[in-house]
Amino acid sequence: MYLHSVSIIGFRIFESFSVVLDRNLNIIVGENNSGKTALIDAIRYALSTNSLDWIRVQESDFRSGHTKFSIQLKFDDVTARQAAVFAEHLTHELLADGRSRKSVLYVIASGSYAMPASLAEFSPHCTFVC
Numbered sequence: 706m707y708l709h710s711v712s713i714i715g716f717r718i719f720e721s722f723s724v725v726l727d728r729n730l731n732i733i734v735g736e737n738n739s740g741k742t743a744l745i746d747a748i749r750y751a752l753s754t755n756s757l758d759w760i761r762v763q764e765s766d767f768r769s770g771h772t773k774f775s776i777q778l779k780f781d782d783v784t785a786r787q788a789a790v791f792a793e794h795l796t797h798e799l800l801a802d803g804r805s806r807k808s809v810l811y812v813i814a815s816g817s818y819a820m821p822a823s824l825a826e827f828s829p830h831c832t833f834v835c
Contacts (some may be wrong), residue, residue, distance in 0.1 A: 706810065708748070709781035715774040716816075717743040717766060728782065751776045751814040762816045773817040780810040 707728045713719045718740045733741050750762075767774055788795060788808050797806045 706780050706783045706787050708778060709809070710779045711744065711748060712777040712779075713744070713747050713775070715768045715771040716747050716776060717768060719743060719747075720768060747776045747814075748778065750816075751778045751812050753814075764818075766816060767818070774815065776814045778812040780812070781807075783808040783810055 708726055709728075710723065710725045712723045714721050718738070722740070722744075724744075733744060735741050746766075750766075783791070783795065791810050795808045795810055798809055799806050
């Protein structure tokens with residue numbers, strides 16, 4: 706199984722962003738403030754991993770003027786053994802031949818908050834769906 710694609714809406718610098726990844730090696734390069742860290746953090750949020758950091762949704766995670774964000778990860782090439790572990794979370798997609806199908810795993814994280822009267826009332830909410 707590998708991370709096939711990432712789709713992001715309303716998260717930090719991204720209004721709407723999608724990228725399809727190579728199964729072997731991906732290199733992320735770009736100018737300062739072009740979204741490299743935002744992309745990695747979006748993946749971390751969706752996977753609920755923290756690598757020794759405590760991840761907490763903050764106001765700065767929402768794109769300016771937005772009150773919601775969505776991060777979708779698609780994992781492809783799910784083996785039979787992996788399918789057994791994630792059976793209740795798998796989706797099946799048709800292949801190009803229109804008859805065969807394959808198992809894929811989507812992980813979705815979304816965040817939202819109500820516009821506060823003051824920042825002291827800021828209370829973000831994040832939901833993770835596997």
